[in-house]
Structures are given as C-alpha cells and as structure tokens.
Amino acid sequence: MSLLHPYYIIAMIYMLIFSVQEIFGNKVDKKWFWFLGVYLIIIAGLRDSVGPDYGSYKGIYIYSDTKEYWSIFLKALHIEGSENVDIEWLYALINKIMLNVFNAPFYMLTLVIAIFAIFFKIKYTEDNTFYPFTFTLFMFIPNFFIGESGQIRQNLGTFIIYFAIRYIKERKLWHYLFFVFIASGIHNVCYIFLPMYWVARIPLNKTMMLVSIIVSIFLSPFEVYKVFGNFLSNIASDSMLVEGFNGYVDETAQRLNGGFGIPEALMAILTFFLFAFDTPMKEKYPYYEYHRNYAVIGICFYFIFRNNPVFSSRLAGAFIGFSFVLIPNAMYVVSANKKRLIYSFIIALTIFNFVVFSSFRNIIAGRFTIDLYKNHILP
Template sequence: MSLLHPYYIIALIYMLFFSIQEVFVKKVDKKWFWILGVYLVIIAGLRDSVGPDYGSYKGIYIYSDTKEYGSIILKALHIKSSEEVEIEWLYALINKILLNVFNAPFYVVTLVIAIFAIFFKIEYTDDNTFYPFTYTLFMFIPNFFIGESGQIRQNLGTFVIYFAIRYIKERNLWKYLFWVFIATGIHNVCYIFLPMYWLVKLRLNKFLMLGLIIGAIFASPFEIYKVFGSFLNNIASDSILVEGFNGYVDESVQRLNGGFGVPEAIMAILTFFLFTFDKPMEEKYPYYEYHKVFAVFGICMYFIFRNNPIFSSRLAGAFIGFSYIIIPNAMYVVSQNTKRLIYGFIIFLVIFNFILFSSFKNITAGKFTIDQYKNYLLP
C-alpha cells in the first residue's frame, strides 16, 4: 500500500470539514468551494509529469501544432478537408494557439484545461446538490486522479456537458445545443448526451426502471453494442491514450466472464438509492426526475458495455459520474437519523476508495505518491 502525497490529503481534510458543516450545521458559503477549486487547479494543473496519460497528452500538444487552422475550423463545421485532424477541433485549437502563438510549455496546457474543468465542475455541482463538498469528497477518489490528473480531455468535455444540463432544466434547446457543440469539440464522447434533452422527459416508475436494468444485465454477455460498429469506436477510443488509460487498471479487478467487482458493487449501491428514496426524492428534490433518467441510462449502459473496459468506463462512466449525485442528495429528503446513516455510509465509501486506490498500482503508475508527485509551483 502506497501513501498519497500530502497535497491530496489536505484536500480530503478540507472537504471533510466543510462536508460536516453543510450536512449537519448549515449551508456553506460558495466562496469556500471556490477556494477548494483554486487549490485543485494548482495540484492538477501544475503537476509535473504526474498521471499515466501525461506523456500521451504531451504528444497531442506537439501534434496539434502540425495542423492548419483552416483544417481545424473545417472539422468544427464537420466539413472534410485535405488534412486529417485526428483529435477534436476545440482541443486541437486550444493546443495550437498555446504552442503556436504563445510558445507555452506543456504545463500551461494542463493548467488551462484544469481551470476550465474545475470552473464547470463547481458550477454544475452547485446547480445540482445542496451538499457540494460532500459530493466532491465522495467523488474525489478515483475521479480526480483519472479526470483532472489523467484523461483531461474527456474530463473537461464531460464537465462542460454536465454544466449544460442547466439548459435542459430551463428547456432552452439552443443554449444546450451550443454547449453540446463546445463539449464535443473537446471530446466526442459528449455526443451521447445530445438525446438527453428529450429523454429526460421520460417518466420512469420503479417497475420500468427495474425492467430496463434487468434487461441490460441479461443483454450484457451478448455484446449487442457491436451492431453499432465503428460509430462507438470513434466516440470512445483514443489509441494514443490506451497505454496511459491502462495504467489506471488493475487486471485483478476487471470483471470479465460474469465476475463481480467494485464497479458492480457501485452499480448495486446506486440502484439501491434509486429504488429506496425514489418517492421522497420526487416529492422534495428539484429535477430529481431528470437525475433519475441519467442514472438509469448510466446503469444500463454500464452492463451493456460491461465486456469492453473502454466503453464501460468512457461511455457509461460519463453518465454514471453525474448520476452519483443522487446518493448525497438523498440526505436532503430523509429524517435526521437516516441522514446520519447515509452520511456514515458515504464516509465509509470514501475511506474504502482511499484504501483501494492506494493498494493497487494506480497510485504509483500515476506518480501520485508522497515520493513521486512533483509540482511546478508547490514545493
């Protein structure tokens, strides 16, 4: 077992302190959440060769400057050009401007991407839960290491599309389409969110939810996603990042051939919260019905794509990341005693994830340990 660098421990303690405040005392002023955001930008954005994907993204940085501005703009307009641009247009444009115009070192890229990602993360979290510190604490391990400190492109694109969910709530189609355009310009996995503007209007009762989830579980061995062919491959795969992505994966926890592991346990927990607190959440929590649709689709997608580690993490994971917000939100609609039980369970999961993450090769492969982590600003 390896020990996380103290910078991460400080973030965990800070979140825990304000988490207790917001759950059991009173709502915490948003400025304290922004302070956390600035700190997370520093430890993620100014990291020095930290994260299994670091080298891959450095290669993308150099690659982006080999493409012409015209080719990048044509890709944004979905017009084929003589020069192939193999990454999303907006991410390529950001990289090219930073290198071509400012001749910026690579850590400026990670810093800029972290600033945008944390901004959108804070905004969508504040929009969708009364317990932002608790939710962020709950999601910190391993998401912060796989996201802000790892697959920064998908991470930013996903946070942009999470932010855009506010326009689904407002039923403002044009603003939602604009942010889908921006998000897909960073990572094309965000295309799968496009139908959600209409699908959130589905009314899912417990019987329908159960039928969809059981159907997805039974469909899992048949790998029905293969009928979509190269379409899903184009959305989810990044050959240049596969090696880095695999740095996060411990083979012993891949649940192949019907096995059961941590992801299945998390799906079971999310399903339990969906069914147990469905009625009070519908009555008391704003837009819970929308959250529920995202959660059910995420669970179903996970099981459908379960035999493909890339699809089940990138496609289903994009939905599941937003769906987890249901777990801390349940505390808003229950009695004080039940709230304490849920909170205790959340803290248990935080500790469990901390131990699990520290026990596998994830922590050393990513250089997140006390002896490996380096930062351009912090000592």
C-alpha cells in the same frame, strides 16, 4: 499499499471539515468551495509528469501545432479537408494557440484545461446539490485522478455537458445544443449526450427502471454493442491514450467474464438508492427525475458495455458521473437519523475508495504518491 501525496490528503481533510459543517451545521459560504477549486486547479493543472496519460497528451500538444488553422476550422464543420486532423477541433485549436501563439510550455496547457474543467465542475455541483463538499469528497477518489489529473479531454468535455444541464431545466434547446457542440469539440464522447434534452423528461417508474436494468444485465455477456461496428469505437476509444488509460485499470479475467467486483458493487449501491428514495426525492428534490433518468441510462450502459473496459468506463462513466449526485442528495429528503446513516455510509465508502486506490497499481502508475508526485510551483 502506497500513500497519496499530502497535497491530496490536505484537500480531502479540507472537504471533510466543511462536509461535516454543511450536513450537521449551518450552510457553508460559497467562497470556501471556490477556494477548494483554486487549490485543486493548482495541484492538477501544474502537476509535472503526473498521470498515466501525461505523456500521451504532451504528444498531442506537439501534434496539434503541425495542423493549419483552416484544417481545424473544417474539422469543426465536419468537412474533410486536404489535411487530416485526428483529434477534436476545439482541443486541437486550444493546443495550437497555446503553443503557436504563446509558445507556452505544456504545463500551461494543463493549467488552462484544469481551470475550465474545475470551473464547470463547481458550477454543476452548486446547481445540483445542497451538499457540494460532501459530493466532491465522495467523488474525489478516483474521479479527480482519472479526470482532472488523467483523461483531461473527456473530463473537460463531460463537465461542460454537466454544466449545460441548467439549460435542459430552463428548456433552452439552442443553448444546450451549443454546449454539446463545444463539448464534443473537446471529446467526441459528448455526442452521446445529445438526446439527453428529451430523455430527461421521460416518465419512468420503478417497474420500468427495474426491467431496463435486468434486461441490460441479461444482455451483458452477448456484447450487443458490437452491432454498431466502428461507430462506438470512434467515440469512446483513442489509440493515443490506451496505454495511459490502462494505468488506471485493474481488471481481472474473472470479473470481465461474469465475476463481481467493485464496479458492480457501485452499480448495486446506486440502484439501491434509486429505488429506496425514488418517492421522497420526487416529492422534495427539484429536477430529481432528470438525474434519475441519467442514472438508469448509466447503469444500463455499464452492464451492456461491461465486457469492454474502455466502453464501460468512458461511455457508461460519462452518465454515471451524473448519477452519484443522487446519493448525497438523498440526505435532503430523509429524517435526521437516516441522514446520519447515509452520511456515515458516504464517509465509509470514501475511506474504502482511498484504501483500494492506494492498494492498486493506479497510484504508482499515475505518480500520485508522496515520493513521485511533482508540481511546477509547489515544493
């Protein structure tokens, strides 16, 4: 077992203190949540050779500067020009401007990406839960390491989409489509969110949810996603980042062939919360149905893509990110005793994730340990 660098532990202790206050005390002023955001930007954005994908993204940074602005513009319009641009247009444009115009070192790019990602993350969290510190603490491991400190393109793209949920709520279609366009310019996995404007209002009941999940579990070993050919591969995979992605994965042949592991346990937990608190959430929590629909899709996607570690994490994971907000939100609709019980469960699961993440090779492969982590400004 390896120990996370104290910078990460400080962030967790900070979140825990304010989490207790927002659950059992008075409402916490938003400024403390934004202070956390600034701190996370520093430890993620100014990291030095930290994260399994760090070298891959550095290669993309140099690669982007070899492309012409006109070619990037054509890529944005989905027009094939004389010069092929192998990465998403907006991410390529940001890279090229940072290097071609400002001659910025690579860590300035990671800083800019972290600023945008954490801004959208904070806004999404403030919009969708009364317990921002609890939710952020709950999701910190492994999401912060896989997202802001790892797969920074997909992380930024998905949080742009998460932020845009506000326009689904307000029924502003063109606003939402604009943000889908922007997010897909960062990572093309965001195209799968295009139907969510309409999916959000599909009336689901417990029977429909149960049937959908059971059918997805039944389809899991048949790998039905292969009928889409290269379409899903082009969205979810990225050959330049596969090596880095594998640094996060500790899959076993037994689990991929039908065994039960941590991902399945998390799907079971999420499914329990969906069914146990569906009725009071519909009655008391605004726009709960939107998150419920996204959660069902995420669970179904996970089992359908289960035999492919990249698909089950990148495609399903994009929706699951929406889903886990339901667990802390359940505390808003229950009695005081149940609220304490749910909170105890959240803290226990957070501790469990901390121990598991520290025990796998992930923490060393990503250089997140006390002896390997380095930062460009922090000692």
